[in-house]
Amino acid sequence: MRRYIIKRLILVLPTLFIVFSLIFLIIRLIPGDVVEMMVFEQGFADDTEEIRAMLGLDQPLYKQYYKYIKGIFSLDLGTSLWSGEPVINELSRRLPVSFQLACMAIFWAFVTGILFGVISALKQDKPLDYIVRTIGIGGLSIPDFWLAILIVVFGAILFKWVPPTNYIPFTRNPLGNISQFIVPSLVLSLYMSASIMRMTRTMMLEVMREDYIRTAIAKGLSVRVMIIRHALKNALIPVVSIMGLQLAFLIGGTIIMEQIFVLPGMGKYLLNAITWRDYPVIQGINLFISTLIITINLIVDLIYGLLDPRIRYQ
Amino acid sequence: MKAFKSVGLLTICLLLTLILSLGVCMAAEPQYGGTFRWPIVQEPKFLDPPMYAMSSVQQITCNLYSGLLRFNEDMSDVLPDLAESWRQVDPLTYEFKIRKGAHFHNIPPVNGRECTAADVKYSIERTGGMYGKKAEFKQRHYFEGKLTSIETPDKYTVIFKTKDPYPAFIQYLASPMTKIVPKEAVDKFGDLKRKAIGTGPFILKEFVRGSHLTMVKNPNYFKKGLPYLDAIHMKVLPDPTTVMAQFIAGDQDVISLYYWQIPTIKKEVPNVIITKKAGVNSWMLRTPPQVDCDKPLAPPFNDIRVKQAISHAIDKKKLLKLALDNHGDILISHIANFPPYHLGLEDQIEYNPEKSKKLLAQAGYPKGFSVEMLTWNAPYMLKPAQVLIEMLKEVGIKVNLKVLEMAQYFTRAYHFKYDMALHVGSSGIDPEEALVPYYGRDATYYKMCDKEIWDLIDQQNKEVDKKKRTALIHKIQRKLLEDANVTFLYSMNRYVAQQPYVHMKHYYQEYQVLIAEDLWMEKH
Numbered sequence: 001m002r003r004y005i006i007k008r009l010i011l012v013l014p015t016l017f018i019v020f021s022l023i024f025l026i027i028r029l030i031p032g033d034v035v036e037m038m039v040f041e042q043g044f045a046d047d048t049e050e051i052r053a054m055l056g057l058d059q060p061l062y063k064q065y066y067k068y069i070k071g072i073f074s075l076d077l078g079t080s081l082w083s084g085e086p087v088i089n090e091l092s093r094r095l096p097v098s099f100q101l102a103c104m105a106i107f108w109a110f111v112t113g114i115l116f117g118v119i120s121a122l123k124q125d126k127p128l129d130y131i132v133r134t135i136g137i138g139g140l141s142i143p144d145f146w147l148a149i150l151i152v153v154f155g156a157i158l159f160k161w162v163p164p165t166n167y168i169p170f171t172r173n174p175l176g177n178i179s180q181f182i183v184p185s186l187v188l189s190l191y192m193s194a195s196i197m198r199m200t201r202t203m204m205l206e207v208m209r210e211d212y213i214r215t216a217i218a219k220g221l222s223v224r225v226m227i228i229r230h231a232l233k234n235a236l237i238p239v240v241s242i243m244g245l246q247l248a249f250l251i252g253g254t255i256i257m258e259q260i261f262v263l264p265g266m267g268k269y270l271l272n273a274i275t276w277r278d279y280p281v282i283q284g285i286n287l288f289i290s291t292l293i294i295t296i297n298l299i300v301d302l303i304y305g306l307l308d309p310r311i312r313y314q
Numbered sequence: 315m316k317a318f319k320s321v322g323l324l325t326i327c328l329l330l331t332l333i334l335s336l337g338v339c340m341a342a343e344p345q346y347g348g349t350f351r352w353p354i355v356q357e358p359k360f361l362d363p364p365m366y367a368m369s370s371v372q373q374i375t376c377n378l379y380s381g382l383l384r385f386n387e388d389m390s391d392v393l394p395d396l397a398e399s400w401r402q403v404d405p406l407t408y409e410f411k412i413r414k415g416a417h418f419h420n421i422p423p424v425n426g427r428e429c430t431a432a433d434v435k436y437s438i439e440r441t442g443g444m445y446g447k448k449a450e451f452k453q454r455h456y457f458e459g460k461l462t463s464i465e466t467p468d469k470y471t472v473i474f475k476t477k478d479p480y481p482a483f484i485q486y487l488a489s490p491m492t493k494i495v496p497k498e499a500v501d502k503f504g505d506l507k508r509k510a511i512g513t514g515p516f517i518l519k520e521f522v523r524g525s526h527l528t529m530v531k532n533p534n535y536f537k538k539g540l541p542y543l544d545a546i547h548m549k550v551l552p553d554p555t556t557v558m559a560q561f562i563a564g565d566q567d568v569i570s571l572y573y574w575q576i577p578t579i580k581k582e583v584p585n586v587i588i589t590k591k592a593g594v595n596s597w598m599l600r601t602p603p604q605v606d607c608d609k610p611l612a613p614p615f616n617d618i619r620v621k622q623a624i625s626h627a628i629d630k631k632k633l634l635k636l637a638l639d640n641h642g643d644i645l646i647s648h649i650a651n652f653p654p655y656h657l658g659l660e661d662q663i664e665y666n667p668e669k670s671k672k673l674l675a676q677a678g679y680p681k682g683f684s685v686e687m688l689t690w691n692a693p694y695m696l697k698p699a700q701v702l703i704e705m706l707k708e709v710g711i712k713v714n715l716k717v718l719e720m721a722q723y724f725t726r727a728y729h730f731k732y733d734m735a736l737h738v739g740s741s742g743i744d745p746e747e748a749l750v751p752y753y754g755r756d757a758t759y760y761k762m763c764d765k766e767i768w769d770l771i772d773q774q775n776k777e778v779d780k781k782k783r784t785a786l787i788h789k790i791q792r793k794l795l796e797d798a799n800v801t802f803l804y805s806m807n808r809y810v811a812q813q814p815y816v817h818m819k820h821y822y823q824e825y826q827v828l829i830a831e832d833l834w835m836e837k838h
Contacts (some may be wrong), residue, residue, distance in 0.1 A: 153555060160564060215491040
């Protein structure tokens with residue numbers, strides 16, 4: 001096990017290095033130039049080279065790359081080319097917003113997905129099963145951005161109500177903060193919830209046909225104990241793994257939700273940065289996201305190794 | 315009897331008129347207080363007035379800062395702001411008297427001190443790029459190299475001496491990008507990108523990026539009795555659907571809206587007031603720029619008749635209907651519809667597809683030709699592009715549309731790498747701002763080689779007699795139309811929806827946007 005852990009940890013380092021380098025290169029390979037966006041029909045715009053020098057973009061690429069890598073080690077992600085604001089400051093302010101949105105969405109997805117998945121499996125081929133499955137298909141089919149817009153528009157037209165959009169920090173007003181996140185996190189969780197529901201149902205049906213479950217029921221174990229202690233535990237292994245896969249989709253979803261529900265999170269910040277070619281901001285956010293995903297995958301690998309000895313490399 | 319009835323009827327009418335007038339007068343009595351809710355559609359990058367010409371920045375800075383002068387609502391005249399009076403002493407000298415008792419906001423390090431002639435001198439020099447990083451001051455062409463001196467003989471007098479006669483000078487002093495800032499604040503903060511200390515009607519209280527911005531009433535504003543509002547709250551709402559929904563739900567007091575949102579707003583918000591303002595952006599179809607004057611353009615654009623054929627092939631009326639559902643104005647030239655510089659309808663290029671075909675045949679293209687048209691991926695560009703393709707097809711010009719992402723498009727456009735491009739240009743505060751960077755000798759946004767136009771542009775830049783200058787600007791525009799390098803299409807109207815309890819003046823949304831000093835609300 002120790003050897004397996006060390007191997008996995010060693011593999012992470014080159015992965016991170018490759019990812020960091022790709023982030024730096026890819027955004028510079030995208031056609032379009034921040035300086036041209038800055039002049040954008042303003043003034044007489046005869047100073048593009050001066051602006052380029054001012055922003056340090058006239059330096060050779062290797063020098064810029066060296067500065068970027070050096071910055072990573074000293075936790076200096078640079079400053080926004082547009083606002084002059086240090087990227088790390090912006091990230092520390094916006095990260096909790098996106099993190100809370102994602103966590104709440106995962107929470108809703110997990111709770112509703114597992115609950116309805118179990119109900120659906122227990123009531124197989126009954127009306128309730130059909131209803132839940134239909135809702136599940138709907139959840140997979142309805143685009144979240146469309147649903148979000150519907151909620152905003154119809155809420156306003158029918159009830160003269162819109163979801164609260166004035167960001168309230170959790171520390172200032174926990175109740176107000178959570179109420180602000182309920183609608184966007186529910187919408188964001190819909191697809192994930194439907195996936196979990198369907199996966200839970202399938203796995204539960206499979207596990208329920210296993211011999212040990214039949215034995216447990218024959219021994220007189222209550223249904224509740226049988227489900228929670230025996231069936232669900234085994235059924236959830238693949239569910240946990242698809243949740244990991246959903247993480248990338250979730251990050252994409254937060255961008256749209258933050259835009260529609262006006263949450264000052266990282267997603268909206270990234271979207272603006274890409275539009276305006278704000279390289280340090282794009283680098284900083286992608287650096288964070290990729291590090292997070294690599295770390296989560298590492299943890300998942302280690303847990304798998306811990307749970308299933310067959311996975312460990314000999 | 316009839317006469318008696320008539321007199322009675324007349325008396326009733328007069329009484330009704332009197333009652334209504336009294337009602338209006340009573341309703342028009344401004345009320346103090348309230349927080350005005352007004353969204354920002356595009357997050358401002360920073361708040362330093364001369365650094366970025368963006369309406370969402372001006373929406374904020376015009377309420378935090380004052381200038382020496384400002385524009386009236388329809389941009390036809392300048393009004394005093396911090397200046398009490400001004401006069402042109404001679405063709406090169408302007409004397410300004412500053413108001414006494416205009417104080418900066420009571421925020422360290424300025425601490426509410428009085429604004430003086432020294433602040434005006436510093437601010438104008440700073441806007442002209444004399445302090446800080448020169449390239450950051452995009453509007454520095456207003457004053458850079460244009461002034462020989464700025465003198466402050468006493469605390470309240472500023473004398474500007476221009477190098478040459480400078481007709482745009484007063485216009486540029488009134489620009490929303492020319493605001494008076496305190497030197498000690500710039501020295502302390504390095505710039506005013508994130509802080510704001512001005513003499514305007516409101517004080518910046520909070521600016522949470524990506525979320526909102528709050529301004530509170532300036533109790534020491536130099537205009538006694540103003541502002542009426544207690545505060546302005548601006549949420550950053552980039553999504554137009556969310557903006558509309560919030561307005562319908564009563565969460566916003568005033569919003570900018572797109573024309574397609576008007577029916578919904580009218581239906582859902584009883585008594586809503588919708589105001590139309592002409593846009594000052596110009597949609598234009600460009601033919602290839604000529605970067606090197608010694609190198610003629612490649613065929614077919616080396617023949618002026620081909621360019622003229624393109625101009626005659628476009629039915630602007632139909633284009634406006636199909637692309638904007640008539641929510642705009644047909645453009646004659648690049649100059650915005652501000653009197654007196656814009657051209658009259660008689661100068662409009664006629665839509666004449668037969669003439670277009672004839673010109674193409676004369677140029678040696680009886681069956682037309684194929685060409686690539688460049689634009690960027692926004693609905694307001696794609697719709698007109700599709701209509702133009704069809705119109706040009708009718709005269710035999712086959713257009714292949716190449717749609718790029720915005721940043722990519724501008725890279726291509728600023729490197730002049732296109733045959734045809736559907737573009738949106740800005741008109742600017744003064745005609746010079748459209749003429750010099752687009753068609754002048756050292757133009758940066760477009761390139762053409764026409765010495766006559768260059769000379770005329772230089773000439774009008776030094777002509778202080780308004781009549782003579784207007785004639786020159788008209789001449790330039792007519793010459794541009796004749797050369798047909800660019801076909802000017804239309805400008806898009808801007809709409810503002812206000813709740814019925816809001817009383818406000820309406821400004822051009824691309825410039826001063828809205829100065830809320832005298833805005834008041836009946837309900838708060």
